[in-house]
Amino acid sequence: MVERDTHYDSVVIGASPTGLFEAAALAETGAKVLVVDQSDRLGGAWTTLDLPGVGTVECGSHYLIDLPNVYSFLEEVLDIRLVLLDPPPQYILPRRVASRLCVDFTQRWGGKISPRVHRGEVSVRSFRNLASPYYRYVRHLLGMDGPPRRPLKYIVGGTSALVGALERFVEQGGFDIELGKRLEDIDLSVLEKTVRCRVGNRVITAGELVISSCTSMPSILIDGKFVDIPGDIIPSVQLHMMVDGAAQRRLTFVQFSGSDHAILASDLTDSCTPPLVPADRRLLSAYVRTDVPHDTATAQAILDDFKRAGLLEREARLCFENWSRFDLPQRSPEELAHIEKLGGGLFRTLFTHSFSMAISRNAPRWTPFLKQRAAKFRNPGDASGQAIAAQDAQYNRV
Numbered sequence: 001m002v003e004r005d006t007h008y009d010s011v012v013i014g015a016s017p018t019g020l021f022e023a024a025a026l027a028e029t030g031a032k033v034l035v036v037d038q039s040d041r042l043g044g045a046w047t048t049l050d051l052p053g054v055g056t057v058e059c060g061s062h063y064l065i066d067l068p069n070v071y072s073f074l075e076e077v078l079d080i081r082l083v084l085l086d087p088p089p090q091y092i093l094p095r096r097v098a099s100r101l102c103v104d105f106t107q108r109w110g111g112k113i114s115p116r117v118h119r120g121e122v123s124v125r126s127f128r129n130l131a132s133p134y135y136r137y138v139r140h141l142l143g144m145d146g147p148p149r150r151p152l153k154y155i156v157g158g159t160s161a162l163v164g165a166l167e168r169f170v171e172q173g174g175f176d177i178e179l180g181k182r183l184e185d186i187d188l189s190v191l192e193k194t195v196r197c198r199v200g201n202r203v204i205t206a207g208e209l210v211i212s213s214c215t216s217m218p219s220i221l222i223d224g225k226f227v228d229i230p231g232d233i234i235p236s237v238q239l240h241m242m243v244d245g246a247a248q249r250r251l252t253f254v255q256f257s258g259s260d261h262a263i264l265a266s267d268l269t270d271s272c273t274p275p276l277v278p279a280d281r282r283l284l285s286a287y288v289r290t291d292v293p294h295d296t297a298t299a300q301a302i303l304d305d306f307k308r309a310g311l312l313e314r315e316a317r318l319c320f321e322n323w324s325r326f327d328l329p330q331r332s333p334e335e336l337a338h339i340e341k342l343g344g345g346l347f348r349t350l351f352t353h354s355f356s357m358a359i360s361r362n363a364p365r366w367t368p369f370l371k372q373r374a375a376k377f378r379n380p381g382d383a384s385g386q387a388i389a390a391q392d393a394q395y396n397r398v
């Protein structure tokens with residue numbers, strides 16, 4: 001049975017951290033807000049994977065670039081702890097990249113953060129040419145083109161801690177949330193200034209839809225005509241590798257161009273639940289070119305590249321590998337502006353190219369509204385305080 005219409009001032013698509021912060025900030029202004037996510041868990045691209053015989057491991061996002069406001073906002077609003085990466089991150093970049101001036105890579109790829117290596121056959125040389133503006137951009141963000149280098153921090157307890165903090169954030173209430181449901185049959189009437197859509201068996205009307213760079217949108221009706229919402233799908237391939245015999249930690253996060261297969265690499269050992277045993281076992285993750293075979297031989301070649309770069313001991317052996325693929329749109333600011341225009345005031349968009357960019361841009365707008373929530377969150381002795389103590393205890397054990 002279809003329920004009666006419910007009206008919301010804003011419907012936010014996606015229960016990612018960005019979507020939840022936006023919803024809570026809107027709710028603090030007195031708006032009636034609904035968050036909808038097709039997934040049955042919070043976090044969006046901050047997600048985990050259960051690997052048989054290994055446990056829960058991070059999958060998706062796992063680095064936080066130090067853009068203005070990012071660390072302080074997350075610590076204040078979610079009451080999570082961030083610590084400096086140890087050992088510090090490394091940037092293994094070709095000399096020619098390191099010596100060139102930084103250009104704004106967003107112009108080169110129309111704002112897309114990943115080089116489009118998935119379109120047809122790509123040679124190693126053209127892959128490096130494609131990737132080099134990205135490496136220069138990261139160097140620039142990290143302040144590596146002039147001293148001092150900005151240290152990178154990461155969340156104590158990793159993605160599980162972030163998602164736990166989001167669950168506590170949502171428990172504070174203020175807005176409605178529907179998980180495990182897609183927003184469907186979206187029908188915009190620009191003339192009447194209303195959005196009509198369906199969530200499960202509920203028909204919803206709304207004053208606006210909030211969508212982000214990475215929200216997947218079907219074609220929708222605008223004033224009676226089907227319109228495609230622009231946003232090229234950009235695939236990301238992530239490889240998890242369990243290695244034995246790597247007693248000495250040399251890698252936390254690496255921006256890596258010394259490999260013909262991998263772009264970024266991280267050590268996720270500290271965020272595994274339960275902690276990995278024995279002590280010389282490590283979980284490494286790499287972002288991999290989409291056009292190389294996703295098989296054991298490629299995983300082995302990537303490990304060999306790490307060894308040649310001095311990131312891993314020679315004795316380290318691959319004992320388990322897992323490949324994941326994420327196909328998401330990554331819309332540029334221009335595409336988002338176009339979508340807002342299409343919606344005639346009924347779409348509001350959030351630029352969420354990287355998590356850090358999204359936080360950095362929006363934190364000044366969100367913070368005044370979310371401070372009040374944060375104060376409640378900080379109440380010593382409550383469930384959130386105890387959860388943080390448990391995170392600290394786990395981190396100290398690892």
Ligand SMILES: Cc1cc2nc3c(=O)[nH]c(=O)nc-3n(C[C@H](O)[C@H](O)[C@H](O)COP(=O)(O)OP(=O)(O)OC[C@H]3O[C@@H](n4cnc5c(N)ncnc54)[C@H](O)[C@@H]3O)c2cc1C
Pocket residue numbers: 013014015016017018019036037038039043044045046059060061062063064065181182183212213214215216217218236238326328352353354355356357358
């Ligand atoms: C594999 C991967 C790794 C990344 N690593 C990093 C990183 O380490 N650091 C970093 O800063 N950035 C990283 N990014 C980029 C960053 O995660 C994204 O830019 C950011 O998470 C985007 O936030 P978002 O809110 O737009 O979307 P997401 O975090 O992707 O969340 C979107 C949510 O919306 C839901 N959804 C989408 N469409 C619909 C719909 N029609 N109906 C209902 N629900 C819907 C999805 O289920 C999802 O939960 C990574 C991205 C990927 C894909």
